[in-house]
Amino acid sequence: MTSGQSRATGSMPREGPPAPPTGAATGRTGNVRRDTLVASMTGLVSGALNAAILAVSARSGQTGEIAAYTVMTAALAWVCVIVVGGSSLLYVSGTEAERDAVRSQRILIAVPAMVLATGGVAITYTTRGYDAGALVMVAVVAIANSFFELQSGDLVRQMRFLAGAVAVSASRLVALAFVVAGTRFTTALAVVSVVQFVVLEMLLCRGAGARRPLWAALSLRAAVATFRMNRQLFVYNTAEVFTGRAAGLALSLVAPAAVVGCFGALYSVYQAIVAVLYSGLRVPMVIRTRRRHGLSGHSGHPGRESETISVAAATLLAAGLIVAAPWITTRLLLLPLPGAALWLQLLALALPFLTMNRAISMNRIGDGDYRGATAVAVLIAGLTAVALLGQLPGLDATGAAGTAAFAEILTLVILMVRRVSRRRRRDPQMAAVVPGLSDPIAR
Numbered sequence: 001m002t003s004g005q006s007r008a009t010g011s012m013p014r015e016g017p018p019a020p021p022t023g024a025a026t027g028r029t030g031n032v033r034r035d036t037l038v039a040s041m042t043g044l045v046s047g048a049l050n051a052a053i054l055a056v057s058a059r060s061g062q063t064g065e066i067a068a069y070t071v072m073t074a075a076l077a078w079v080c081v082i083v084v085g086g087s088s089l090l091y092v093s094g095t096e097a098e099r100d101a102v103r104s105q106r107i108l109i110a111v112p113a114m115v116l117a118t119g120g121v122a123i124t125y126t127t128r129g130y131d132a133g134a135l136v137m138v139a140v141v142a143i144a145n146s147f148f149e150l151q152s153g154d155l156v157r158q159m160r161f162l163a164g165a166v167a168v169s170a171s172r173l174v175a176l177a178f179v180v181a182g183t184r185f186t187t188a189l190a191v192v193s194v195v196q197f198v199v200l201e202m203l204l205c206r207g208a209g210a211r212r213p214l215w216a217a218l219s220l221r222a223a224v225a226t227f228r229m230n231r232q233l234f235v236y237n238t239a240e241v242f243t244g245r246a247a248g249l250a251l252s253l254v255a256p257a258a259v260v261g262c263f264g265a266l267y268s269v270y271q272a273i274v275a276v277l278y279s280g281l282r283v284p285m286v287i288r289t290r291r292r293h294g295l296s297g298h299s300g301h302p303g304r305e306s307e308t309i310s311v312a313a314a315t316l317l318a319a320g321l322i323v324a325a326p327w328i329t330t331r332l333l334l335l336p337l338p339g340a341a342l343w344l345q346l347l348a349l350a351l352p353f354l355t356m357n358r359a360i361s362m363n364r365i366g367d368g369d370y371r372g373a374t375a376v377a378v379l380i381a382g383l384t385a386v387a388l389l390g391q392l393p394g395l396d397a398t399g400a401a402g403t404a405a406f407a408e409i410l411t412l413v414i415l416m417v418r419r420v421s422r423r424r425r426r427d428p429q430m431a432a433v434v435p436g437l438s439d440p441i442a443r
Helices: 003-009 032-059 063-084 087-093 096-126 132-157 161-180 185-204 220-229 231-254 257-293 305-332 340-366 370-389 397-426
Strands: none
Touching: 032 063, 032 161, 032 185, 032 257, 063 096, 063 132, 063 185, 063 231, 063 257, 087 096, 087 132, 087 220, 087 231, 087 257, 087 340, 096 132, 096 220, 132 161, 132 185, 132 257, 161 185, 220 231, 231 257, 231 340, 231 370, 231 397, 257 305, 257 340, 257 397, 305 340, 340 370, 340 397, 370 397
8 A cells, every 4th residue: 555545544453454355356457448337228218218207207297205205315415424425435445344334323223213203394394285105105215225335345355246237226216107097106115125135135145256145243332433433435425425415405495395396306317417427436436446355456547538428428418408408397397496407507517527527536536535535525516505605594596506517617627726726837838728727726
């Protein structure tokens, strides 16, 4: 481990000798393009199926269910990040001892905290007209998804992208079938989430490179120790969750449930697309992680193929959403509010910039530079907070949607200015090319 890596990992336990490649991961890190396409297509199919589920639910008038989904997932995401923020990344990039500790923390600490929080959130929002049953079903989904983060981390770390693609796509298809058959939106998601957890656990506990079940060898001491191991990624994850959830939560405090439901439908589509882009960016991140821990024979630079593919896809998706927004909102989702198309266009505008910002963060995490990744995430979260607070108390859905574009665009501009400014300080000839950049910006 290099000195830079030692500083990045802080007090994390020192690793032993590099482990040999195991199972399906052997020799697979060489084809970055293939893995990127498989991972991205998985996210694309999953996002398309999520959009179809939301479309069917919205067309059937289940905006109340969608509103319950929006507020409960946002609230429990905050509970989860406070308790175990960043542990999912540690689970992918850490040692086996750290991974065991993360499993204990997730089961012995996170789940009880989420169950307790469910009661408080349900009581709070039931008084505002939300359906209590729908809120509870969403809590089941959130808890199952918390475990799915670890299972997905196992698949990614083993470079088993195809297996993950089949499992995730199949679960979304079943959920869509349930909704089409008339099952309530939140009930369908809850049932499928539980089934998906069981299926993935069976897959991961069998075959070459199988791991122990999530609930095996639990330790309260290890669960508590995870807070120390995970502290460097905690701030990063907190900032990411804030960026993704703040707009919906802020809007839910000042807007009626009907508006929150319509906004939630569009924001869920936006987040599904973001998940597609994240999927591609995780490939170079995990290659860097495996190389850093000696888990594969891949010793070269992963290149920029994944980033190029993801940014190109984000640009095309953004252009398509901007053009098709009126049709999507009025004819596909049948949303009753006339401004919904503009909301979707503003969200779409953020996608290319979000992708470039996350590519920077994910590569830094893969290299063990957690501090650098955290700086980017905190910058985005800070700009998001400033934009939302500046609109209170008159915040509306248009302003909430525009917050994402504002924060992501300005973050990328700041990062690029800092990069050029640093190059200018190293190379005096840059001053003639970019005379307007000043040293205080670089600092």
